[in-house]
Amino acid sequence: MDTFAQARAAFDRHIAKFRDASGTLPFALEAKFNHTGEVCEITEKIVAGEAHFSPHDALIFRLCALFHDISRFEQYDKFKTFLDRQSFDHGDRSAALIDELGLVPELPAEDRACVIDAVRVHNKFAIPADFPSARLAAAKMVRDADKLAILRLIIRFFNGDYSDPTIRLDLPDTPGWTPAILETALSGKCVVYTDMKSINDFKLGLFAWSCDLNYPASAALALDEDLFGRVRALLPESDKIDALLVSARTRLNTLRNSTRPSDRIPDRCRS
């Protein structure tokens, strides 16, 4: 069994603890299980579009995708919520579980640390300035794949295609929006959830994610699936919101066409 297959088997063994006698997960956990699958699938797509990554890089990225939300199962089981502020920081806890559960024990120490650090920061507002440079590629990859999967999920949710228990917004669905939120998103700065006053503010805040993708292949996927155009369709008619979409598409096109220096995981930590 190769390293990823072993990791997948360990992941499945952990998830099995939350299944009932018939093997069924609670609905909310089934949704998280599916989200992990989607992050894995998107990771594969981004890697396929970034020719500079090696099979070793790809393995690290796939492990990050598999483990990034592994604490969500325990979080829901214990606290019946996916809200970190009412339970624990799920990035920190997922990172801790990699050691606690003895996942991928055969992985070389530096690779293991790379996966753990990337998982830890996957849900943070930004990657910390002092984050080890050798682990940046993995952190960027899991953050990109997670954001793209969440955008897909939010679009499904607001289109009514999917009753998703993982989306819980404590915001009123009122008409209009907060102008300052639109300006923040337009400037490319991330919008803080606590500044949002309505569901429309939340949707506007998603446009800032067009500035927080890292890989050209991530931008390509967002453009090919028209993720931001589909979010825009969920908002009221407005020239300003149209302009927000144009700016997001412009940023994504710039990233897609860029030839950025590659953040390869250094040879010294290759297995």
Ligand SMILES: [Fe+2]
């Ligand atoms: Fe997460």
